[in-house]
Amino acid sequence: MSTDDPSHDTEQSGHEHHEVEGPGYPTPAAMRTEGGREETAYVMAPRVGMENDGPDFVGIVDLDPTSDTYSELIDAVEMPNNGDELHHFGWNACSSSCHSEGLARQYLVVPGQRSSRIHIIDAEDPREPELVKVIEPEEVFEHGLSAPHTVHCVPGGKIVISMLGDANGELPGGFLQLDQEDFSIDGHWEADRGDMEMNYDYWYQPRHDVMISSEWAAPNTYYPGFDLDDVEAGKYGDSIHIWSWDDREHIQTLEFGDQGQIPLEVRMSHNPEETQGYIGAALSSNIIRFYEESDGTWDWDVVIDEDPREHEDWDMPVPPLITDILLSLDDQYLFFSNWLHGDVRMYDVSDAGNPRLVDRVWAGGLFGDRQTVQGEDIRGSPQMLQLSRDGKRLYWTTSLFSSWDNQFFPDIATEGSLMLKADVYPDEGRMELDEEFLVDFGDAPGGPARAHEIRWPGGDCTSDVWQ
Amino acid sequence: MTDATTHAVELVGTNGRAKTIRVEEGETIVDAAKRADVAVPYGCLYGACGTCTAELLDGEVCHQTSPRALKPSSLDAGYVLPCIATPESDCRLRVGYGIQAEVVGTPWK
Numbered sequence: 055m056s057t058d059d060p061s062h063d064t065e066q067s068g069h070e071h072h073e074v075e076g077p078g079y080p081t082p083a084a085m086r087t088e089g090g091r092e093e094t095a096y097v098m099a100p101r102v103g104m105e106n107d108g109p110d111f112v113g114i115v116d117l118d119p120t121s122d123t124y125s126e127l128i129d130a131v132e133m134p135n136n137g138d139e140l141h142h143f144g145w146n147a148c149s150s151s152c153h154s155e156g157l158a159r160q161y162l163v164v165p166g167q168r169s170s171r172i173h174i175i176d177a178e179d180p181r182e183p184e185l186v187k188v189i190e191p192e193e194v195f196e197h198g199l200s201a202p203h204t205v206h207c208v209p210g211g212k213i214v215i216s217m218l219g220d221a222n223g224e225l226p227g228g229f230l231q232l233d234q235e236d237f238s239i240d241g242h243w244e245a246d247r248g249d250m251e252m253n254y255d256y257w258y259q260p261r262h263d264v265m266i267s268s269e270w271a272a273p274n275t276y277y278p279g280f281d282l283d284d285v286e287a288g289k290y291g292d293s294i295h296i297w298s299w300d301d302r303e304h305i306q307t308l309e310f311g312d313q314g315q316i317p318l319e320v321r322m323s324h325n326p327e328e329t330q331g332y333i334g335a336a337l338s339s340n341i342i343r344f345y346e347e348s349d350g351t352w353d354w355d356v357v358i359d360e361d362p363r364e365h366e367d368w369d370m371p372v373p374p375l376i377t378d379i380l381l382s383l384d385d386q387y388l389f390f391s392n393w394l395h396g397d398v399r400m401y402d403v404s405d406a407g408n409p410r411l412v413d414r415v416w417a418g419g420l421f422g423d424r425q426t427v428q429g430e431d432i433r434g435s436p437q438m439l440q441l442s443r444d445g446k447r448l449y450w451t452t453s454l455f456s457s458w459d460n461q462f463f464p465d466i467a468t469e470g471s472l473m474l475k476a477d478v479y480p481d482e483g484r485m486e487l488d489e490e491f492l493v494d495f496g497d498a499p500g501g502p503a504r505a506h507e508i509r510w511p512g513g514d515c516t517s518d519v520w521q
Numbered sequence: 522m523t524d525a526t527t528h529a530v531e532l533v534g535t536n537g538r539a540k541t542i543r544v545e546e547g548e549t550i551v552d553a554a555k556r557a558d559v560a561v562p563y564g565c566l567y568g569a570c571g572t573c574t575a576e577l578l579d580g581e582v583c584h585q586t587s588p589r590a591l592k593p594s595s596l597d598a599g600y601v602l603p604c605i606a607t608p609e610s611d612c613r614l615r616v617g618y619g620i621q622a623e624v625v626g627t628p629w630k
Contacts, residue, residue, distance in 0.1 A: 103572055103618050105535070107560035137564045137572065168564035168572065191566075200569075223569030223589055274589035277564070278571030279625030281592075370629040456564075457571065460622035467618055 077159040078149025078518055082324035085149065085513060086383040089443035092510040093118040094180050097473060098140040099130065099495055099503040102168060103456035105468045106501035109133040110140040112164060112175060112183065113505065115473065115493050125491050127498055131175060131183050138166025138173075139456055142255075142507045144205025144213075146174075146234055149518040150260065151209055159513065161186075163213055163232070165202030167455075168277065170194045172202055172215070174237050180511035187237055195221040197241055199230050201273040204255045207234065209521060214243045218253050219273035227253035244297070248304030252291040257320040258299050260521050262329050265297040266344065268317045279457040285337065290316050294333060294344065296352045308354050310335060314342050319378050323385045323406075326520040330406055332357075334376035334390055341379065341390065343407060357409050363395065365420050372420060377454055378438050380515055382445040387412075387480060391436040393454055394462065396422030398436040400448075400478070400485055412483040415476050418452060428492050432472060433465040440508035441478070441515045448476045448485060451495075453504035470495040470502030528608040532559060533578065535617035549585065550575075550603035550614070561603060562618045568605040574621040577601045580612030595624050 079085035097113040111130040116123040133140070146161035147154070162183065164173040172194065174187035194200065194217075201218035208214050213232040220226060229243035252269035259265075269291020270276055275284050284290060292315050296306040310317065315337035322331030329346035341358035362371035374392035381388055381403070388401045388409060396419015401409040416422040418432030425432055434452030441448050453459050453471040460467050473493035478485040496502040509517060526546040532554065533539045544553040551573055554561045564572030571590030577599050588602045603614065 102564050103562060103621065105618050107562075137562075137566065139564060168570045169566070200565075219569070222587075223565065223567065273565075274569040277569055278574070278590040279621060280628055281625050282628045368630050372629050457621055457625070460619065461625060461627045464619070464622065 076152045076154040076157050077147040078152045078513055080149075080152055082383045082385075082520060085518065086443050086445065089512060091444070092442055092447075092512075094511055095440070095449065095473075096143075096162065096177070096183070096509045096511070097451065098143060098164070098506040099498065100139045100141070100453075100456060100506060101501070101503050102137055102139040103460055103467060104502060104504070107136065108500050109136050110138045110166070111498075111503065112140065112162070113495070113498070113503070114181065114183065125493055127493055127495065129181070130499060131185055132500070133166070133173060134185070134188060135169065135171065137169055138171055139168040140164060140506065141167040141455070142203055142205065143509065145207055145513070145517055146213060147207045148513055149520050151207060152521065154209070157234070161237070163205045163215070163237070165205065165215060167201055167203065170200045170202060177511060189237065189239065193239060194230065197230060197239060199228050199242070201227070202230065203253070206256070206258065206519065209260060211235065212240065212243075213237075216253050216256050216267060218270060223273035223277065225272045226251040229253075243302055244304070245302040246304060248295075249307055250295045250304050254291070254318055255320045257322045257331060258519060259322055259326060259329065260299055260519065261326045262346070263299050264329070264346070265299045266320050266322065266331065267295045267297065268320050268333055269293055270316065270318065276455075277457065279461050285315065290337065292317070294320070306352055308344060308352060310338070310342060310354065312338065313340055313356050314338055317342065321379055321381045321516070324381060324383050324520070325385055328385070332379055332381070332388060334379040336376050337373060339374040339376050339392070341376065341388070341409065355407065357407060358401070360392070363421065368420070380439045380441055382441055382480070383443060383515055384445065387445065389439055389441065389448060391439055391450060393419070393435050393437050395419050396435040398439065398448070398450060398476070400483070402483060413485050415485055415487050417474055417487060424487070427472070427474060427487070427489060430472070430492060430494055431465070432474075433469055433496075434459065434463040434471050436474075438507045440510070443510070443514065445480045446478050448478050449508055450474055451505035451508060453506055456504065459504065466504055468502070470498065471505045473505050473508070529611045530608055531613045532561065533613060533615045535619060544608050547607060550582070550606055550608065554603070561616050563604045566604045568602050571602065571621050571624070573602055573604045574600055574624055575603050576615040576620060578613040578615055581609040582606040582612060583609050591624070600624055
């Protein structure tokens with residue numbers, strides 16, 4: 055079966071409701087074992103803040119190892135405007151809509167983080183995606199929201215996007231709901247945001263009536279660059295928020311304080327029975343596990359605690375800066391990137407509260423002993439991660455965010471960032487950089503670009519939720 | 522160069538090369554640069570993100586909305602946001618992708 059098939063037939067997966075066909079897979083294991091090898095990647099490729107002028111694009115990367123153009127950027131869907139800062143993106147439908155007949159994983163929802171413009175791309179043919187609709191920023195601002203980030207499809211014909219700011223790029227943020235059919239804006243998803251002000255990423259477990267959202271800062275704080283004075287002033291997040299998914303109400307805040315400054319990516323277990331997950335606190339460089347207690351409230355523990363490190367060219371010890379984390383589809387391995395230090399780590403989380411470091415790959419960053427691949431300087435450091443469905447290939451890009459890149463890894467602004475890959479051996483608990491694989495976004499048609507979030511047609515380790 | 526309704530704005534790039542554009546009354550410098558097909562960096566277009574941050578070398582500009590991306594100290598140092606700024610006189614501005622990072626600096630370094 056083609057791994058790029060956007061409308062994976064649930065009947066072939068032995069789904070219990072044979073009369074209903076929907077997108078995705080009935081279970082995480084079905085996706086892992088029957089999804090097949092990824093043949094194509096979509097990669098967000100912003101040009102904001104680059105030396106060369108030009109629009110951002112969605113890059114199409116050939117991942118079919120039998121192809122003549124394997125490991126190459128083979129096409130690009132350019133945005134109609136400059137300045138969007140494509141960042142994260144998602145699907146109109148995923149495994150959460152597995153029971154919804156007639157629905158297909160066909161459209162990519164591609165927000166501009168800076169512009170607040172939202173693009174809809176038809177990816178029915180995985181290698182020929184085309185832009186079919188643009189929601190202009192003014193339409194978003196009308197709802198008192200800006201800075202779109204995480205996109206998840208939601209059972210019931212909706213798409214929900216976390217929004218980090220109000221119409222002025224200040225707090226509070228919220229959640230924007232789109233209609234799954236025509237991508238019109240419904241309005242706010244949330245009925246009551248309680249004391250939630252800052253927003254960033256979110257994940258949900260519909261079986262347990264829970265959604266978890268995290269905190270970056272107000273757009274007008276993080277957009278212009280990272281300033282420690284803003285941390286001192288309490289302008290960066292240190293909490294996550296527990297919501298009732300059904301009632302769309304905020305019900306609890308978990309405040310981490312110094313142990314959880316700038317909590318970014320939220321990854322709950324793929325197993326829909328589980329009521330736990332992990333979050334990477336970027337600045338504190340801790341991995342925090344959150345979980346539901348028997349009384350229905352939520353609690354948290356720091357389960358991985360990394361230290362800052364002295365560097366001869368820097369005045370102060372530099373934190374690792376955990377910028378992305380990811381769980382394998384079997385929930386056995388947790389991967390995360392230390393964007394300043396330069397390594398990507400692999401932990402065994404089969405004992406969820408006691409992660410065990412099993413391997414790491416160094417590539418770029420301030421401390422990587424490897425600073426080139428195929429003779430190309432590694433500009434930036436491991437950042438956005440994506441894992442193959444079978445858990446055997448880990449890919450990453452090296453750009454974080456245009457203004458932050460320009461502070462910490464300014465070469466990206468002139469020469470673009472990279473996409474790299476490690477081969478993972480889950481049965482042996484190790485991984486190795488694949489030196490044959492390199493996608494240089496510095497060679498992009500139309501000029502160098504950054505490279506950020508990665509997705510596969512057919513769903514991946516950060517796209518799908520199970521009912 | 523100035524007439525009743527327009528101002529001449531000289532944009533000095535990172536490489537030292539300069540281009541002069543004419544900015545209509547009430548028009549932002551970024552809009553005028555786009556109209557003249559002169560490349561300048563920009564992002565949000567409403568003063569929140571700072572991608573367009575420039576240094577005002579000569580002349581006067583007026584921000585049409587609050588320049589939220591710039592701290593008071595940066596405004597005092599002469600940095601402006603061309604995406605929301607209209608010239609009040611003929612101006613010279615230093616523009617380029619690297620100015621934003623120069624304003625914020627690099628933590629820990």
